[in-house]
Amino acid sequence: MPILTPTRRGFMAGASALAASALARPAFAAAPALTVASRQIEVLGRAATVYGMTGPDGRLGIYAQEGDRFSGQILNATDQGLITHWHGQIWAAEGQDRSYTGGGELAPGAGDAVDFLLTPGTHWMHSHQLTEQQLLAAPMITREADAEDIQEVVLMLHDFAFRSPEEILSELGVSMMHGHGATGNESGSMPGMAMDHSAMNMGGMDMGGMAMGGMMTHANDVKFDAYLANDRTLDDPEVVQVDPGARVRLRIINGAGATAFWIDPGVLPSACIATDGGACAPLSAAAYPIAQGQRLDLIVTVPAEGGAFPIFAQVEAMRLRTGIILATAGAKVAAQTGEAATESPYLDSQFDARLVPLHPLPERAATQMAHLMLGEEPGYRFTINGQTHAEAPPIAAKVGDRMELMFMNMGMMMHPMHLHGYHFQVVDLGMGRFNGPRRDVVAVPPGGMVTVAVDIDKPGSWLLHCHHLYHMASGMMTEVLVS
Numbered sequence: 001m002p003i004l005t006p007t008r009r010g011f012m013a014g015a016s017a018l019a020a021s022a023l024a025r026p027a028f029a030a031a032p033a034l035t036v037a038s039r040q041i042e043v044l045g046r047a048a049t050v051y052g053m054t055g056p057d058g059r060l061g062i063y064a065q066e067g068d069r070f071s072g073q074i075l076n077a078t079d080q081g082l083i084t085h086w087h088g089q090i091w092a093a094e095g096q097d098r099s100y101t102g103g104g105e106l107a108p109g110a111g112d113a114v115d116f117l118l119t120p121g122t123h124w125m126h127s128h129q130l131t132e133q134q135l136l137a138a139p140m141i142t143r144e145a146d147a148e149d150i151q152e153v154v155l156m157l158h159d160f161a162f163r164s165p166e167e168i169l170s171e172l173g174v175s176m177m178h179g180h181g182a183t184g185n186e187s188g189s190m191p192g193m194a195m196d197h198s199a200m201n202m203g204g205m206d207m208g209g210m211a212m213g214g215m216m217t218h219a220n221d222v223k224f225d226a227y228l229a230n231d232r233t234l235d236d237p238e239v240v241q242v243d244p245g246a247r248v249r250l251r252i253i254n255g256a257g258a259t260a261f262w263i264d265p266g267v268l269p270s271a272c273i274a275t276d277g278g279a280c281a282p283l284s285a286a287a288y289p290i291a292q293g294q295r296l297d298l299i300v301t302v303p304a305e306g307g308a309f310p311i312f313a314q315v316e317a318m319r320l321r322t323g324i325i326l327a328t329a330g331a332k333v334a335a336q337t338g339e340a341a342t343e344s345p346y347l348d349s350q351f352d353a354r355l356v357p358l359h360p361l362p363e364r365a366a367t368q369m370a371h372l373m374l375g376e377e378p379g380y381r382f383t384i385n386g387q388t389h390a391e392a393p394p395i396a397a398k399v400g401d402r403m404e405l406m407f408m409n410m411g412m413m414m415h416p417m418h419l420h421g422y423h424f425q426v427v428d429l430g431m432g433r434f435n436g437p438r439r440d441v442v443a444v445p446p447g448g449m450v451t452v453a454v455d456i457d458k459p460g461s462w463l464l465h466c467h468h469l470y471h472m473a474s475g476m477m478t479e480v481l482v483s
């Protein structure tokens with residue numbers, strides 16, 4: 001990796017210097033460490049213009065080894081202002097990306113300097129604006145020094161719409177009446193995929209299915225035209241060649257703006273070995289939940305006799321799905337359908353409740369506690385403690401604090417809550433204290449109460465928000481301000 005040189009401390013001396021660099025742009029001779037530009041893909045036979053984040057080797061995203069630094073220039077080759085976020089990079093000081101209060105936008109044609117030690121694990125990068133919907137996102141994967149020497153396959157998920165995120169936001173604002181229960185298909189005349197009854201129905205047996213005075217759990221408030229796995233739909237999926245009998249590591253990233261999935265490895269034996277880049281004791285499940293922003297590392301085992309094996313990602317509470325195919329040489333790859341036989345359940349906390357982290361936080365009493373009530377109000381207003389980001393004061397913390405954040409979901413949609421700059425530990429899912437997974441996004445189901453603990457170790461403004469893009473854009477964001 002030419003740009004990811006070890007210990008290159010040339011550009012800036014620290015966070016304050018980087019903030020100053022927003023004004024005085026250095027000139028760069030070398031190739032950019034990352035170029036953000038438009039690109040064309042084809043979705044369902046139609047051309048689509050989306051964004052891409054391309055590394056020095058010409059691939060989408062950054063692929064590095066533990067110990068590498070991410071160092072160089074981020075070039076904005078788009079015609080839009082850009083706010084990036086290095087999602088999961090806990091060693092990036094404030095100012096290494098622009099997703100903090102006062103970070104501003106990187107102007108079209110301009111460059112930002114970055115230089116930080118990459119955090120090992122399956123992470124990603126994305127815009128912190130509505131352009132995230134237009135695939136302004138990419139893997140940011142740093143292979144762990146102790147990773148098993150086996151084939152690795154990256155699976156990046158997206159929800160895709162031909163219409164713009166601004167149009168989607170305006171549709172949501174006028175058509176959805178949150179907090180008033182299910183009203184069925186109230187927007188059937190919109191372009192794109194028809195919203196079937198499954199988008200709003202009873203939660204069934206899941207926790208939170210029926211709560212809050214009879215209002216109903218729902219999901220998928222945005223109607224998408226397609227669900228993509230590595231930019232492709234299941235009618236024309238990516239086929240990755242694997243060896244018979246091989247163990248394969250899937251590094252799965254949910255880069256979707258507004259969609260949670262269940263990962264279904266089909267007939268392949270599988271186990272989860274990491275959540276949001278943090279190693280866990282191997283845990284097998286028939287299907288693995290992955291909320292917006294989360295990552296999941298799965299080990300799957302290809303049968304010795306070989307064959308073709310779809311890895312499905314099925315949309316929460318729907319039949320629709322996307323995926324890739326793992327196939328041994330010469331195997332016949334059967335056509336796949338983008339609809340499963342049955343609807344999947346809503347995401348819940350059952351899988352997280354069984355996860356055991358390999359690197360838990362040390363036992364320690366909280367020195368700082370914040371309660372965050374997650375609310376949805378009529379007019380597509382999403383709030384934390386009744387306030388939108390513009391209205392809310394920051395949550396104050398000090399370096400050295402053991403902070404606990406207790407999320408209480410008063411609404412009817414799951415909220416995947418993300419804290420920038422940190423990997424917290426889930427310590428309570430509403431079923432009592434436990435030694436839960438390390439994550440940086442936790443799904444808080446409707447009616448759910450989830451507590452995470454985090455050791456505050458660096459100053460700055462760290463955004464705390466729902467990773468449903470339109471909930472975030474409609475107010476569900478605050479920040480932890482560390483002094």
Ligand SMILES: [Cu+2]
Pocket residue numbers: 382413414415416466467468471472476
């Ligand atoms: Cu949300």
